[in-house]
Amino acid sequence: MNKFTALFAVAALTATAGLAQARDLGPDEALKLRDAGTIQSFEKLNAAAIAKHPGATVKETELEEQHGRYIYQVELRDAQGVEWDLELDATNGQILKDYQDK
Incomplete structure (x- = not known):
């Protein structure tokens, strides 16, 4: 395997690993976290x-x-019809990201 192929493989694995770190939580799990006071x-x-x-x-x-x-x-x-995407830390309500949806 040449250096370029090896570098590409490492970059692809790193990107894939980053995607695997986020997971959507279903309504049941979200309600359990809320009821437990976690979020x-x-x-x-x-x-x-x-x-x-x-x-x-x-x-x-x-x-x-x-x-x-x-x-x-x-x-x-x-009120002007502009769409916004926000991300909050669900444990404390801190706004982490706030940007206009394009």
Whole structure:
């Protein structure tokens, strides 16, 4: 195997390993985490996201586990019709990412 092929193989494995680190959590598992107090209530997390974009409405939400951390993803549409994607730490409501959906 030449150096280029070996480098490509390592890069592909690294990218694949990174993808395997995130997993979607189903509703049952999400509710168990909420009920156990591991993550905040979905109402609190939604309110934290809307506070960044007052007057926005929640379009879609998803809970993932990434590298041992619970991430709550929220899609919002603001009063002007602009769509926003936010990621929050589901354990404390801290906003990790906030960007306009394009």
